Amino acid sequence: xxxxxxxxxxxxxxxxxxxxxxxxxxxxxxxxxxxxxxxxxxxxxxxxxxxxxxxxxxxxxxxxxxxxxxxxxxxxxxxxxxxxxxxxxxxxxxxxxxxxxxxxxxxxxxxxxxxxxxxxxxxxxxxxxxxxxxxxxxxxxxxxxxxxxxxxxxxxxxxxxxxxxxxxxxxxxxxxxxxxxxxxxxxxxxxxxxxxxxxxxxxxxxxxxxxxxxxxxxxxxxxxxxxxxxxxxxxxxxxxxxxxxxxxxxxxxxxxxxxxxxxxxxxxxxxxxxxxxxxxxxxxxxxxxxxxxxxxxxxxxxxxxxxxxxxxxxxxxxxxxxxxxxxxxxx
Numbered sequence: 594x595x596x597x598x599x600x601x602x603x604x605x606x607x608x609x610x611x612x613x614x615x616x617x618x619x620x621x622x623x624x625x626x627x628x629x630x631x632x633x634x635x636x637x638x639x640x641x642x643x644x645x646x647x648x649x650x651x652x653x654x655x656x657x658x659x660x661x662x663x664x665x666x667x668x669x670x671x672x673x674x675x676x677x678x679x680x681x682x683x684x685x686x687x688x689x690x691x692x693x694x695x696x697x698x699x700x701x702x703x704x705x706x707x708x709x710x711x712x713x714x715x716x717x718x719x720x721x722x723x724x725x726x727x728x729x730x731x732x733x734x735x736x737x738x739x740x741x742x743x744x745x746x747x748x749x750x751x752x753x754x755x756x757x758x759x760x761x762x763x764x765x766x767x768x769x770x771x772x773x774x775x776x777x778x779x780x781x782x783x784x785x786x787x788x789x790x791x792x793x794x795x796x797x798x799x800x801x802x803x804x805x806x807x808x809x810x811x812x813x814x815x816x817x818x819x820x821x822x823x824x825x826x827x828x829x830x831x832x833x834x835x836x837x838x839x840x841x842x843x844x845x846x847x848x849x850x851x852x853x854x855x856x857x858x859x860x861x862x863x864x865x866x867x868x869x870x871x872x873x874x875x876x877x878x879x880x881x882x883x884x885x886x887x888x889x890x891x892x893x894x895x896x897x898x899x900x901x902x903x904x905x906x907x908x909x910x911x912x913x914x915x916x917x918x919x920x921x922x923x924x
Contacts, residue, residue, distance in 0.1 A: 600642050605706050605733035608632065609921060614642050617694040618655030618710045618729060620759050621645070623739065628849030628923040633765030635850065637866075637885040638876040650868060650880075651758040654694030655729060656687045658714055658721050659905070660756040661829070661862060661894035664789045668897035670722065670750045670906065677720035682787055687758070689719035693727070694758065707732040716749060723749030725907075738920045745913040752905045753913045754892045756858075760866055760885025763845035763852060766877055769865065769886045770810025775842040776803035776863065778830035782893060783819055788827060789895050801828065803863075806844065809886065813865065824867035825882070829860045829893050837916055841888050849924040856890040856917040859903045863888055890917040 600621060603611040608630070612622035623636045637652055639645055645652070666677035666685035677685040687694060698710040707730060714725040730742040743755045762769050781801045782790035796802040800812035800820060813825050820826070832840050840861050841854040854861070864887040869880040896902040907913050 598642055598646065599700070601700055601702060601708055603706050603708060603731065603733050605735060605737065607735060607737055609733050609737045609739070611731065611733055611739060613700070613708065613731060614645060615698050615700045615710075616645055617653075617696060618698045619645055619694070620653035620757065623759070625737075625763070625850060625921045626923070631848075633848065634876070635761055635763050635765060635852075637760040637762060637880060640874060640876055649873060651687055651694050653757070653759045655698070655710065655755070656758050656889070657693035657727065657753070657755045658688045658719065658725060659685070659752055659897075660687055660754045660758075660889065660891050662686050662787075662789055664787075664895050664898055666720070668752065670752070670897075673722070675720055675722060684787055684789060691719060693755075706734075721751055723747040723751040723909075725751060725753065727755070729755070736920065737922065738918050741917045743913065743915040745907065746911075747907050748909055750906065750908045752897045753907045754896070754905050755913075755915060756862075756889040756891045757917070758887060758889060760887055761843065761852060762885045763843060763850040764848055768810075768883045770808070770813065770883050771846065772809050772886065773806045773844045773846070774803050774809050774863070774886075775806045776830050776861070777833045777839050777841065778861075779804065779833060780831040782829040782831070782860075784822060784828060786822055788823060790829065790893060790899065793831060796830075801826075801830075803830075806842070809865065810883075825865040827862070827864045827867055829862050829891070831860055831893075832856070832858070837918070840890065843886070843888070844924060846924070851922045851924060853920040853922070854888050854890065854917065855920065857915055858890040858892065858917065860893050861888055861890050862894075890915075
């Protein structure tokens with residue numbers, strides 16, 4: 594459904610403001626105060642809302658039906674094999690070339706601080722089985738939180754993995770390599786040359802250990818095979834615990850802005866914008882590697898082909914639920 598490109602604005606009345614468009618459910622802006630109350634836009638974006646109709650690296654998008662990669666675009670459910678379009682080399686990335694981040698969502702505002710996005714993905718959409726009805730709610734809370742609640746139902750067994758692909762920069766510009774990061778994870782998914790998980794490894798003694806606050810740029814250029822394969826960080830961390838719990842914390846020392854991430858999801862993809870190559874014009878200049886970081890809460894990449902991973906299978910009569918909270922404070 595295309596009713597024309599429209600931008601919506603949310604405000605919690607305490608300094609947090611979010612801008613969203615109905616194309617891809619894309620977050621085009623997120624204003625956050627620093628330690629002195631000064632506002633800055635802390636997500637990467639394009640110069641105009643019309644620019645989001647052109648191809649871009651999933652800036653701020655609602656990603657699905659299956660976020661991240663599926664190896665060779667193939668999986669099976671109940672003995673039935675499914676082939677998806679391969680839009681990332683030999684793999685399918687973020688639901689295919691016309692995934693949810695490219696779709697027109699139906700948007701319903703709920704007051705000044707919340708809105709609901711709805712999308713019906715038909716049986717066979719991008720090769721996935723079953724009609725999937727998706728409902729996502731963006732809410733700004735009085736605690737300066739951006740809360741995302743996902744819900745989905747199907748009429749035929751399918752796979753579901755939904756996330757938001759915002760690129761954060763808590764300084765409002767420049768590189769994120771001087772941000773510090775903490776991740777509540779003892780393990781991560783090591784990947785092959787096409788960034789498909791091949792094993793789950795311990796982070797201890799590696800550049801992937803963010804269990805204590807570490808400057809993002811401190812080890813990103815180390816000659817670790819995993820960093821070389823991904824051109825930096827582009828991996829899934831296996832989060833500790835269950836339920837809605839702490840997953841990550843990012844601090845920017847100059848502005849004092851702090852972002853904490855809480856989620857019900859089992860994993861988070863930490864990505865340092867490695868494929869931003871300076872060819873795309875952003876809101877404040879060309880977008881380059883490490884201009885932003887993503888913390889994409891998710892089930893693991895290629896889960897349909899790894900029976901030992903948390904399942905992404907959804908059957909008729911079941912409801913997919915997921916919640917992620919981005920909480921903003923300052924030092």
